[in-house]
Amino acid sequence: MIGVRNLSVELGGRRVLDGVDFTPEPRQVTALAGPNGAGKSTLLKALCGILPRTSKLDPRRIAYLPQGARAAWGLTVEEVAFLGRIPHGDRAPAPVARALAQAGVAALARHRIDRLSGGEVRRAMLARVFATEPEVLLLDEPTADLDPRAAFAIMRLLREAAAAGRTVVVVLHAIELALRYADRLVVLDRGRITADGAPLSVLPAAAAAFGLGFGDDGLPHLLPD
Amino acid sequence: MSGAWLRAAALALALLLAGWVPGEAARRVVSLDLCTDQMLVLLAPQEIAGLSPLARDPAFSAVARQAAHLPMVRPSAEAVLRLHPDLVLAEPYAASLAVAALRTLGLHVLTLPDPQTFAAIRAETARLAHVLGVETRAAAVIAAMDATLAGLPRAAGRRAIVLEPHGFAAGPHSLAGAVLRAAGYRNAARGGWLGLERLLAHPPDLLVLPEAPGTPSLATDLLENPALDTIPRRTVPAAWLICGSPFAALAAARIAAR
Amino acid sequence: MIRLLLLGLAVLFAASLLVGAAGLGVPAPVILWQLRLPRTLLALLVGAGLGVSGAALQGALRNPLADPGLLGISGTAALGAVIAFYWGLAASYPPALPLAGMLGAGIGAAALLGFAGRAPTSASLILAGIGLSAAAAALLAFALALAPNPYALSELTFWLLGGVADRTLSECALAAPPILLGTALLLRLGTGLDALSLGEETAASLGLPTGRTMRRVALGTALAAGASAAIAGGVGFVGLVVPNLLRPRLGERPAALLLPSALTGALLLLAADLLVRIAVLALPLNAEPPLGVLTALLGAPFLVLLARHLGR
Numbered sequence: 094m095i096g097v098r099n100l101s102v103e104l105g106g107r108r109v110l111d112g113v114d115f116t117p118e119p120r121q122v123t124a125l126a127g128p129n130g131a132g133k134s135t136l137l138k139a140l141c142g143i144l145p146r147t148s149k150l151d152p153r154r155i156a157y158l159p160q161g162a163r164a165a166w167g168l169t170v171e172e173v174a175f176l177g178r179i180p181h182g183d184r185a186p187a188p189v190a191r192a193l194a195q196a197g198v199a200a201l202a203r204h205r206i207d208r209l210s211g212g213e214v215r216r217a218m219l220a221r222v223f224a225t226e227p228e229v230l231l232l233d234e235p236t237a238d239l240d241p242r243a244a245f246a247i248m249r250l251l252r253e254a255a256a257a258g259r260t261v262v263v264v265l266h267a268i269e270l271a272l273r274y275a276d277r278l279v280v281l282d283r284g285r286i287t288a289d290g291a292p293l294s295v296l297p298a299a300a301a302a303f304g305l306g307f308g309d310d311g312l313p314h315l316l317p318d
Numbered sequence: 319m320s321g322a323w324l325r326a327a328a329l330a331l332a333l334l335l336a337g338w339v340p341g342e343a344a345r346r347v348v349s350l351d352l353c354t355d356q357m358l359v360l361l362a363p364q365e366i367a368g369l370s371p372l373a374r375d376p377a378f379s380a381v382a383r384q385a386a387h388l389p390m391v392r393p394s395a396e397a398v399l400r401l402h403p404d405l406v407l408a409e410p411y412a413a414s415l416a417v418a419a420l421r422t423l424g425l426h427v428l429t430l431p432d433p434q435t436f437a438a439i440r441a442e443t444a445r446l447a448h449v450l451g452v453e454t455r456a457a458a459v460i461a462a463m464d465a466t467l468a469g470l471p472r473a474a475g476r477r478a479i480v481l482e483p484h485g486f487a488a489g490p491h492s493l494a495g496a497v498l499r500a501a502g503y504r505n506a507a508r509g510g511w512l513g514l515e516r517l518l519a520h521p522p523d524l525l526v527l528p529e530a531p532g533t534p535s536l537a538t539d540l541l542e543n544p545a546l547d548t549i550p551r552r553t554v555p556a557a558w559l560i561c562g563s564p565f566a567a568l569a570a571a572r573i574a575a576r
Numbered sequence: 577m578i579r580l581l582l583l584g585l586a587v588l589f590a591a592s593l594l595v596g597a598a599g600l601g602v603p604a605p606v607i608l609w610q611l612r613l614p615r616t617l618l619a620l621l622v623g624a625g626l627g628v629s630g631a632a633l634q635g636a637l638r639n640p641l642a643d644p645g646l647l648g649i650s651g652t653a654a655l656g657a658v659i660a661f662y663w664g665l666a667a668s669y670p671p672a673l674p675l676a677g678m679l680g681a682g683i684g685a686a687a688l689l690g691f692a693g694r695a696p697t698s699a700s701l702i703l704a705g706i707g708l709s710a711a712a713a714a715l716l717a718f719a720l721a722l723a724p725n726p727y728a729l730s731e732l733t734f735w736l737l738g739g740v741a742d743r744t745l746s747e748c749a750l751a752a753p754p755i756l757l758g759t760a761l762l763l764r765l766g767t768g769l770d771a772l773s774l775g776e777e778t779a780a781s782l783g784l785p786t787g788r789t790m791r792r793v794a795l796g797t798a799l800a801a802g803a804s805a806a807i808a809g810g811v812g813f814v815g816l817v818v819p820n821l822l823r824p825r826l827g828e829r830p831a832a833l834l835l836p837s838a839l840t841g842a843l844l845l846l847a848a849d850l851l852v853r854i855a856v857l858a859l860p861l862n863a864e865p866p867l868g869v870l871t872a873l874l875g876a877p878f879l880v881l882l883a884r885h886l887g888r
Contacts, residue, residue, distance in 0.1 A: 143785075518611070537727035
């Protein structure tokens with residue numbers, strides 16, 4: 094089980110997280126939403142254990158995908174997926190083959206990752222995450238810069254992972270993805286959790302965090318400051 | 319403006335020096351180069367107004383000990399002028415800017431080529447002695463040199479090479495080549511860069527090396543390469559082989575010694 | 577691939593013992609053991625050390641232009657070696673020479689990798705390396721001018737371009753342990769470098785924090801490139817060219833490039849040294865051309881081509 098209790102983080106003199114309590118549940122997709130600078134990425138890193146002075150966690154059981162993940166070299170999709178085996182210290186081909194299939198990039202295994210489309214790159218990166226066979230998946234904006242179809246494909250994969258028993262935490266900007274694919278929506282605003290629950294019930298609070306309210310006509314309008 | 323000043327100064331100097339005609343005994347002599355330093359110390363130490371800084375360096379100068387007590391001057395025109403010399407000695411290609419300036423200012427500058435054979439050494443020594451007015455002393459020095467050379471064994475046909483820093487070998491037309499001949503050896507090198515491998519491919523009967531300086535460098539450390547240990551060697555003070563002077567006869571004697 | 581490289585090394589090793597200024601074929605024993613063997617061994621060691629250092633630095637900095645020479649690490653190593661050599665420290669205690677080289681390289685590597693942490697862009701890293709390299713070369717020339725032996729200043733080309741000629745077996749024995757140790761260290765960093773290719777945060781999440789990998793790269797490079805520069809001068813471009821030559825053939829995974837880079841570097845430098853000796857045999861040269869001349873003739877155009885290829 095991963096989670097944080099009363100976590101406060103200061104970065105560069107600014108209080109990024111303020112007394113945050115958060116424990117994601119297995120078999121669930123938990124979406125983290127909120128405006129820019131709310132502390133979502135930092136919370137994810139804290140859950141992963143890679144912030145300085147947080148306790149180190151077992152890298153075989155957690156997989157983390159940062160924002161805008163790219164490979165520095167023209168590795169093949171297969172080579173990228175194999176990197177997911179590093180925590181296990183092996184190059185077992187079976188988990189990697191399964192991961193490639195799961196992510197839907199098995200046909201692209203020998204292709205260089207720097208020659209693929211944005212959606213394909215993202216799915217190749219997901220294959221690396223799956224190859225670790227982790228219990229917990231932490232993903233920071235995996236759908237950013239993708240067209241709706243590619244974004245939906247990613248979210249479906251994450252739903253499947255959760256259904257298979259994993260704990261999935263994903264940072265999202267697109268609330269509609271959370272509404273459709275998440276079991277739980279946590280809203281972060283200026284370092285604090287302002288809402289936490291089923292996405293539909295949390296929606297007004299989520300919108301408020303973005304400065305939007307919904308009128309009786311069902312249409313969004315800007316809230317006064 | 320400054321040109322006119324210089325010409326006036328030159329005229330004044332020329333008048334001042336008018337009394338001293340070259341060819342008569344000169345009293346204050348400055349030397350700008352190592353080789354002329356050595357000749358001056360050898361022939362007329364009492365007339366020295368200034369020697370070059372290298373004269374005191376035991377790695378290069380055969381007269382380092384004596385030069386330590388003699389006046390030194392930096393080879394710049396200004397410094398030399400301050401000494402009011404009657405005569406300035408220099409080698410043809412060295413300190414040429416200072417030499418040209420001094421000539422313009424009316425000083426008597428004598429450029430002496432560096433002799434590379436014993437015949438040339440005799441000739442140049444006699445010539446300088448005439449200028450300095452020390453013919454008797456020079457004759458004694460030359461006689462001593464000739465006596466040393468005469469006592470050396472005749473040529474036995476054995477091959478020798480003088481190896482210099484960086485792996486260069488002295489050729490037949492160099493001073494070191496003349497020294498080898500005087501010592502009774504055949505110079506096995508043609509001059510220029512030889513390199514250790516070519517040296518060892520046809521090893522000479524004797525390897526002549528300059529004495530190691532007290533300080534390290536790749537060029538001088540090369541001469542200590544263990545690959546050369548298989549060849550008999552003789553070391554000679556480097557100073558004896560740098561300038562064409564009667565000291566070269568000492569080098570020949572050292573090489574020829576059993 | 578590895579077998580092919582080893583075969584090539586065996587062939588060039590034999591050739592290197594049979595080619596020299598004394599002619600082709602088996603020479604007199606003193607020439608074989610005291611002159612040809614040391615330079616062959618040194619070319620092997622230095623080539624391997626520089627090749628693997630280049631591959632490791634490129635992996636660590638995620639930059640195909642990284643190279644111990646270009647980044648100034650060989651320059652600071654040579655500076656350390658010059659100070660130890662010309663002021664007699666190495667004469668009284670021979671291991672001082674490679675140690676000074678390693679210390680100089682270590683300082684250079686630490687400065688550069690520390691800077692890399694704060695300057696993620698490729699351009700600023702290369703600029704920092706060029707600055708370090710220029711500063712080291714200037715200080716080197718200054719040190720040589722101050723050195724007590726008058727031949728020192730004329731040896732600037734050796735320290736800046738390098739060479740393996742006229743070295744002794746004992747000098748090889750001094751260089752071998754640190755170069756082999758540094759190479760062994762770097763060869764074990766494959767997993768860390770692979771993890772780094774996905775970024776620092778991912779590497780940390782995989783259990784391989786960047787700091788640790790960077791420190792080990794700095795240490796391995798300081799040992800291998802530092803001792804190399806101390807004995808063979810600043811031979812350049814091997815670390816740059818070799819991994820880039822191998823990438824199209826072996827793929828771009830950093831770990832896959834480490835051992836082949838070591839072997840190919842050794843091959844390259846042996847071949848270059850053979851060319852130097854053939855040049856002496858075939859042309860009326862005044863002296864042996866420095867090894868770094870040949871590696872620069874190969875490496876500089878390669879660098880331009882690479883820069884253009886990356887720019888596209």
